[in-house]
């Protein structure tokens with residue numbers, strides 16, 4: 001804490017100042033906060049598991065996969081010796097591209113290998129019939145983090161574009177391309193056209209904007225490209241319908257493709273193939289990739305040690321094998337039971353708050369309550385673990401990665417047109433995060449976040465409610481934010497709100513938008529209130545639900561004497577400090593700028609100060625005077 005700061009002026013600084021000052025950003029990170037401290041602890045556990053597993057004398061087939069993947073990933077000598085050999089088959093395909101049909105075929109086969117060129121395929125429940133999965137094709141195919149980087153005119157964007165062009169040139173050169181200088185400029189121009197054709201991120205928040213279902217004839221008439229080639233290469237030639245995000249992007253695509261020469265298309269595909277694999281290629285590629293994406297774009301000083309990156313890649317590739325041991329080591333005892341009890345308390349708190357929301361009417365209120373009762377809660381780890389039986393893992397790291405990526409892609413592609421499997425998780429158990437999924441109307445809390453400083457089953461509940469309790473309230477409120485509110489309790493995108501009530505919701509959301517748009521993270525860099533709207537609504541609701549739940553809990557169970565006057569704080573103050581401290585985060589200025597444009601979450605300072613300044617109970621707990629920054633006269637309230 002920083003006791004010298006007045007909690008009524010800047011609570012984030014008051015709660016986090018000591019930590020922020022004593023925990024400089026590590027050289028191999030772009031941002032570092034309490035989430036990352038926990039991630040590091042989880043990664044240490046995973047590393048132990050992986051080293052132990054790799055040393056097992058007669059491993060089970062699953063242990064063998066884990067051990068081999070880990071060993072191959074860490075074998076820098078073998079990676080160096082292999083050179084670009086592993087990419088040779090893909091490069092041969094790319095070399096054959098002469099026209100749009102060739103381009104689409106290679107794009108499909110690259111997508112299966114995780115190289116997202118031109119656009120991206122996602123498999124998600126049909127927004128209007130959420131029991132069935134459909135394919136969503138979305139705008140994409142850019143090497144820079146957002147379209148704004150291609151279109152923005154200020155000096156920072158111009159410099160980064162120039163850095164990107166040089167980076168593309170060097171990557172192509174390293175792979176032996178001739179004329180890399182000209183090609184890099186043409187690739188940048190091609191991507192700029194793609195960027196122009198796409199919609200800004202904020203507009204795509206609206207689920208109606210993301211949902212445009214067409215059949216194959218509809219796709220061809222929207223977008224005159226040889227689509228059969230793509231679907232065949234992606235392994236689903238039979239696909240009958242899909243959703244386009246947005247159709248205007250796909251309508252523009254044929255003209256963009258026709259406007260460039262085949263050698264530019266080939267360079268574009270080659271660069272993205274190298275870019276996707278860069279971290280798993282010889283060090284010349286790895287270093288060049290880091291110099292642009294790590295250093296120039298995000299202000300990272302050093303590349304992270306290999307083992308750290310290998311832990312994360314193994315988690316991505318084989319997360320539901322690795323996660324089982326993690327859960328056994330780190331999520332035992334009463335954790336699940338205590339966490340579930342807290343979710344029930346948060347849900348009761350949300351329900352208890354509904355009657356006092358004057359902007360709702362009775363029918364909408366009743367439906368909201370029904371939706372809340374229908375939420376499915378998943379805690380810790382999946383009931384059913386994924387079967388990796390058909391995935392072959394050997395000694396070649398790049399080949400392992402390709403196999404794991406294709407395995408995952410094929411699994412998802414097979415699900416298109418099939419009934420949604422409700423038991424699936426979209427995060428692995430060690431992940432320090434949580435999510436709300438609108439189509440499934442479910443909240444998911446991996447074991448990785450159900451750890452200190454968010455939660456411990458034997459901690460004073462004052463701190464648990466300030467920590468994970470707020471996260472639970474946040475995820476619950478996502479079900480009712482500007483996006484979530486458009487889905488009903490069964491996960492169907494449909495209008496269930498009375499128009500007048502929806503209008504009053506929009507007015508309240510507008511208050512949140514304006515407030516967060518006024519927050520400056522660096523001189524001249526403001527948050528986008530529109531991009532972060534859903535997260536901010538969830539933050540405002542989350543702390544309120546959790547605070548009310550804590551009071552209700554204390555009424556029944558009494559307050560924990562261990563937390564009495566801890567650090568001289570009242571229980572009430574400790575609750576808010578526990579909340580504030582989970583968001584303590586240092587970041588490089590470069591990364592803060594990237595996040596302001598791309599992250600749907602607000603800067604940590606405002607994830608703390610925003611919600612608390614809008615919660616009158618906070619001002620009371622710290623005896624803030626009306627009119628002080630943390631106790632403004634006008635507050636925004638949605639849920």
Ligand SMILES: [Zn+2]
Pocket residue numbers: 474475478535538
């Ligand atoms: Zn969220």
